[in-house]
Amino acid sequence: MRFSPLLSAFLLLAGCAGDLQIDKSYSSRGQDSREQFIVLHYTSTDLPRSLELLTRSDEVSSHYLIGDSPATVYQLIDETRRAWHAGDSEWNGRTWLNSSSIGIELVNRGYIQTGQGRLWYPFSEKQIDALIVLLKDIMQRHGLKPGAIVGHSDIAPQRKVDPGPLFPWKRLADAGLIPWPDAHAVSAWRMRFAARLPDIAWFQNQLGRFGYKVPRHGVLDQETRNVIAAFQMRYRPALFNGEPDAETAALLAVLNNDKS
Incomplete structure (x- = not known):
């Protein structure tokens, strides 16, 4: 039986794919899970x-x-x-x-x-x-x-x-699943920030360091308030009004210092 050149090429490639041998005896050190x-x-x-x-x-x-x-x-x-x-x-x-x-x-x-x-x-x-x-x-x-x-x-x-x-x-x-700020460290930082609250640029920088997508323009706009509120819901759920205050600043300072 004779085949056209195109069909012959297809059959040859199909046969090669079926015979593919993969050697898995080596493993790269540079890897981790796709799920982060x-x-x-x-x-x-x-x-x-x-x-x-x-x-x-x-x-x-x-x-x-x-x-x-x-x-x-x-x-x-x-x-x-x-x-x-x-x-x-x-x-x-x-x-x-x-x-x-x-x-x-x-x-x-x-x-x-x-x-x-x-x-x-x-x-x-x-x-x-x-x-x-x-x-x-x-x-x-x-x-x-x-x-x-x-x-x-x-x-x-x-x-x-x-x-x-x-x-x-x-x-x-x-349960050891997420970081949590030390209460004594937060109290000490809160007293410091109560005397002088950092500016909005500081809050934006600290929220960004923690992981949030946040503006970096130094203005307390609604977008920044929403990010502050999200952080507060997680670490200070008793009050999550999106206002930058001494306790929120203290929580950010301790958490980011622990990451350093």
């Missing part, structure tokens, strides 16, 4: 609706979902694949974090708007217990260090507020 961050979210709705949104939509998805009652952990996407959870985002200079992060959604209604402001919904103890076990497992497998865990509000402070001010970041710190 873990991003925490709340779903703003109940479990059935959360599962529907995260499994049937082409626009939003997440690697994991943790129910509220019971605190079941659902894996919706393999960690080797990209999920659509972070969107337009930035942390430590890295942008569009879908490609370098694992997304975890927690079933939580977020907040409702009332005449007295936003009423936030708490997370269940068992839900956070399950989250901590999951986080430890992910961080161990990917070789991630404390500080790799961020909230959606950290990486997109101009448009997101989840996981919100009732998310217990201190519990993650107590």
Whole structure:
């Protein structure tokens, strides 16, 4: 049987591909996990609706979902694949974090708007217990260090507020998962800053050092306030009004000094 030159070339290439041998006896030292961050979210709705949104939509998805009652952990996407959870985002200079992060959604209604402001919904103890076990497992497998865990509000402070001010970041710190400032050091810095508060450029620089995308023009605009509020929700959730004050400055100073 005779074949055309084009078909003969195709069959030859197909045969070569089928015979491909890959030697895996060498390994480069210069490598780490593609996953550099873990991003925490709340779903703003109940479990059935959360599962529907995260499994049937082409626009939003997440690697994991943790129910509220019971605190079941659902894996919706393999960690080797990209999920659509972070969107337009930035942390430590890295942008569009879908490609370098694992997304975890927690079933939580977020907040409702009332005449007295936003009423936030708490997370269940068992839900956070399950989250901590999951986080430890992910961080161990990917070789991630404390500080790799961020909230959606950290990486997109101009448009997101989840996981919100009732998310217990201190519990993650107590489990060794995120850095937490020493209370005595914060108190000492707060007294210093109460006498003389740094200017806005200082706050912007410190927030940028910590990881946030923030303006560097020295003006207290709404964008800067949103970033301050995101930081406060994480480390000073009792008051997250976006105002640069002595306690916020002290928290930033201690955390960034610990990073040095």
